Amino acid sequence: MRILIVGSGGREHALAWKLRQSPLVKDIFIAPGNGGTALEGTNVPISDGDLPALVRFALDEKIDLVVPGPELPLVLGIKDAMVAAGVPCFGPDAYGAQLEGSKAFAKEVMRAAGVPTAAFGVFDNADAARAYIRQNGAPVVVKADGLAAGKGVVVARTVDEALEAVDDMMVRRAFGDAGDRVVVESALAGEEASFLCLCDGETVLPLPSAQDHKAVFDNDQGPNTGGMGAYSPAPVLPESRYGEMIDLVIRPVLRELIKRGHPFTGVLYAGLMMTAEGPMVLEFNTRFGDPECQPLLMRLDGDLAAIMVAGAQGRLHETTLPLKRETALGVVMAAKGYPGNYAKGMTISGIEDAEALGPVKVFQAGTEQRDGASVSRGGRVLCVTALGDTLADAQALAYKAVAKVRMDNAHYRSDIGAKGLKRGA
Template identity: 65%
Template sequence: MNVLLVGSGGREHALAWKLSRSPLVEKLRVAPGNGGTALVAENVPIGDTDVQALADYVRDNAIDFVVAGPEAPLVAGLTDALAALGVPCFGPDAYCARLEGSKAFAKEVMAVSGVPTAAFRVFTDLEAARAHVAERSLPMVVKADGLAAGKGVVVAKTRQEALDALEEMMARRVFGQAGDTVVVEDCILGEEASFLAFCDGATCAPMPSCQDHKAAGEGDTGPNTGGMGAYSPAPVLPDTEWERMADLVIRPILRTLAERGHPFKGVLYAGLMMTPDGPSVLEYNVRFGDPECQPLLMRLESDLAQVMRDCVAGKLDPASLRWSPKTALCVVLAAKGYPGDYPKGMEIRGLEAADALPDSKVFVAGAALKDGALRATGGRVLGVSALGEGLASAQENAYRAVSAVGFENSYFRRDIGSKGIKRISQ
């Protein structure tokens, strides 16, 4: 197949690395890609949300199969545009992509499907939202409905914090149209886990669980980020719970969407809160997480291109998926200052040395090849990943690789996986 992968992050480097190993993939291009994808594929200078330009490129270059990495092109209708050309795309259509593109839509689908989630109300009127906040118990969560680059969620511990969030989203419109509608919901407490599944519209194949680390600082302190590291499996959601969890939070959604004439094909990602009363869905994503994708693909032993093709064709066989019994862990190296302002242009050294370590792989996120050198261009720069015989071993191997690679003005959390190790010991 002549394959086009859309996206530019660490997730896309991991996907490109895995797809490039498939005998089904004759040529791999990535739009727009990054310095890591350039090492295993040909980068194409087209933005990942320029659906028309992507469709034109696919038509003019005899692309056989497209893989959407991030959510934005899916929400913008990439799969629909390619379907009109007769070209299959791994990723749901725009209707299904609203599971991530609209938090109000996702909540409505969860309610109809009987999926456990926090009690909520949806508002398009600021005064009505203010009145509701004045009566609701604390803490509460205020969410901008649309895509807001991961920043449109406020956990309000005081009523004033909730009112300030409404003011920012609905009156000042700091997130643009994404805040024209807001969701106000109960705050639920517990330990978070990520549960993903390959889906072909009717059948799903659950993946091993993951746990992401969103906070910038050790001990889950500081501002939220796009993710500072992840590991798989997550002890809070053991492998023995895969099928039960799929019955609870994946298959009901697939049935509802299929009944509406929009079978979901791609990766469905349930962000879970494991509460004392059982799991509750915080949100759905319609693609691999970043950095959860990196440890998952380190563990996947099956041909990713074949799995994706089977999903799109409606022929997914869950029994055909093979996963390494090892644990995988990813540590993100970020530019100092992220998620706020951060420096750029630092040269990355030691990539080959880190990759040469046993069971280790460095995935490039925010970096580009310039004048023969790999230089930082983003906040999250590298995702250093490793396998191990258990979580403690994977953690040790990943941090060994971290010590082999780096750049000036970098920082990383030193406790990725520690929460899971503590749970195992208890």
């Protein structure tokens, strides 16, 4: 097989690393890729949003499977474009990708499907959003409707904070067109969990639970980022409850989309809040999370290429997801200042030393190869991921590996996995 992975993050490095292990795979191309993906396959200088160029490349190189990593190409319709050209693609069509591309669309689908979620209002007028906030009070969550790289969400503890978030998104346009419309919803109390499933329209194969860490600083302080670390499994969502989650939040959405003529194929990722009243969906993503993908693929014991081909062909019922029993934990090493302004061009060393410690893989995100060296070029630079018999073991090994990596102005959280340890994992 010849596979084209679309994207440039740590998730795409993890996908390339795992897909390369398949005996079915001959060649892997990554567009545009990063310094880590260059070690697993061939980087191609095509933007993840340039669908015509991606389709041309897929046809010219006789690609057998396209694997979109990030949300942008999915929302733009890469599945539709590839299928029209006769190229298999593991991901949802543009209609299904709206579950992530539009917070308002996702809420409307959840309401139609009977999926539990927070009470909400949708507004394309700032004055109306402000009136809703003043009427309902705080705490509330204000979300930019469109794509904002995981950062267009503000948990406002006061009315003033919520009003400021509306002004930031809708008036000052901090997230561009993504903030033309906002969703304002009730703030939910509880602990978050990530629940990802592979789908082919009807069949659902659950991946193990995971927990992401969005805030930039320890103890969930500071602004939201694209994710500062993750681990799997998450004790807040044990394996004994996976079937319940599928029936509660995954199958109803699949049935609703079938009813609308758009069966969902790909990764359906439910961001859950485990509240005292039961699980509630915070949001849906339509692809692997980053950094959840890294620990999840560390635990996958099967042939990812074969699984994805089966999914693209509607044959997931013929396959399984064999998993390692160990816990996996990943710590994101970012550039100091992220998600605000940060330095670039920092030389990275010590990756081989980190990986020599044991079952450790350093997945690269915001990196490039320059004169034979790894150099930073983004905010989230690496995800240092380790396996351990227990969560404590995985956490200890991951941080031991982090200490081996050398990069000026590095920043990382020191408490990835702490919530799971408090639950006695």
